[in-house]
């Protein structure tokens with residue numbers, strides 16, 4: 177393998193893959209470093225035991241996090257080429273215009289809240305591109321507070337399944353405006369790939385037949401065909417800054433199979449390892465000492481304040497046993513004007529009911545066991561409440577606490593504010609109201625305590641005293657270092673983040689290419 181590259185990208189998730197595609201298409205020599213491996217498209221992909229219980233893709237490197245309740249624990253994320261896109265639910269939403277100016281809209285609601293240094297209009301053409309690259313199927317104009325878009329989606333989603341119809345009818349009866357979730361799924365194949373068979377193992381699972389348009393079946397093959405190299409099973413442990421003007425000149429790596437240590441050199445380095453690992457890598461590389469923005473690395477970690485309302489019905493809710501993560505509501509995105517809490521709330525979405533094996537494993541006895549017995553009579557609504565930034569919610573490292581590869585383990589400190597919990601409670605109430613109207617006999621609320629939507633740990637902005645990155649996601653003070661994963665987001669928005677990460681990375685990629693002679 178070559179040791180000398182134009183651009184080295186750490187991480188093959190939405191940020192890394194998109195920036196790499198933009199760069200390789202412009203003729204740059206691009207290396208992507210990825211600690212995970214390519215997923216197997218075999219029976220294990222849809223096997224709840226293999227994926228959710230035995231954790232086939234579990235990383236050996238944990239994060240240390242607050243334990244739900246009290247104390248601290250270690251969380252081992254899944255890892256794979258394509259990052260979380262392989263396991264995600266494919267909901268592909270744009271932020272709203274007002275999300276870019278939240279501080280203007282809610283000047284008194286949160287002292288760490290900043291406006292974005294760009295507007296929706298700056299991102300809109302890249303949202304268009306990202307939707308095309310990811311084959312998003314949706315219905316333009318159906319989302320009541322959808323931002324302006326240039327045209328329709330490239331494909332249509334399938335009709336609502338029984339659980340989605342039930343939710344949509346109840347919501348309409350309450351005067352709400354449900355609409356189809358835009359999904360990055362190959363429902364009606366036009367490119368020769370096998371289309372979606374609408375199974376029940378989508379969210380949380382790799383797609384056995386490659387119909388979920390994750391990065392390993394869309395963007396990465398295109399980037400590789402254009403000349404990019406993906407080095408999987410390789411952990412980036414440190415960025416070396418021995419170049420002119422404190423530039424990153426090399427990335428130190430470890431081959432996870434052989435344990436071999438080696439370095440690759442680069443003219444531009446892009447970190448896109450995910451919001452928690454990226455902060456850890458930058459801190460382990462000494463970038464916390466860069467003034468004044470280094471002190472923002474790891475700060476303002478957000479993760480959405482999400483939870484599920486589970487409706488239990490008298491009869492079977494999904495008799496055809498088909499995919500049903502389909503219906504969304506944005507009626508309460510910015511709250512409802514007069515009810516508490518102040519500030520943005522978020523959205524409600526249909527969610528796939530997980531397999532019974534997982535419900536038992538998660539819930540234990542007796543809750544999980546009872547939950548698994550009623551699984552075919554359940555409907556899940558996911559409430560994604562927007563959480564606001566707080567500099568005390570953060571990622572740190574302790575050089576004495578290291579993983580198998582000798583890299584510092586990211587230590588996460590996080591708690592939700594009463595306002596953020598209030599936004600979730602408000603969405604819970606609305607979700608429960610819909611499910612009651614739909615005929616649910618029992619409604620159960622369950623907070624989500626994962627970091628699947630982690631973001632914000634290297635926020636971008638105009639002022640290095642208030643942000644880690646400049647408006648092009650370049651680390652202030654290091655001319656050739658960019659960060660393009662979910663870390664860059666200064667506020668979390670009330671929608672799932674992947675499409676925004678993808679669009680922004682395309683924007684940054686185009687900028688790096690345009691400015692190459694000056695940057696490299």
Ligand SMILES: Cc1cc2nc3c(=O)[nH]c(=O)nc-3n(C[C@H](O)[C@H](O)[C@H](O)COP(=O)(O)OP(=O)(O)OC[C@H]3O[C@@H](n4cnc5c(N)ncnc54)[C@H](O)[C@@H]3O)c2cc1C
Nearest residue numbers: 187189190191211259260265266267412450661662672674
């Ligand atoms: C189960 C699940 C369902 C979700 N559903 C949705 C959804 O429906 N819609 C949506 O918009 N979002 C969803 N999300 C969230 C979404 O997937 C993430 O926000 C998004 O994928 C983050 O992209 P990223 O580029 O920031 O980072 P990641 O996807 O985390 O990519 C980072 C990559 O870097 C690699 N890496 C980390 N450290 C190193 C290192 N030191 N060296 C080399 N490689 C490294 C990781 O292995 C990973 O592949 C879901 C997430 C999960 C877990």
Ligand code: SF4
Nearest residue numbers: 372373375378383388
């Ligand atoms: S629902 Fe479709 S895209 Fe999702 S895993 Fe099943 S076949 Fe794949």
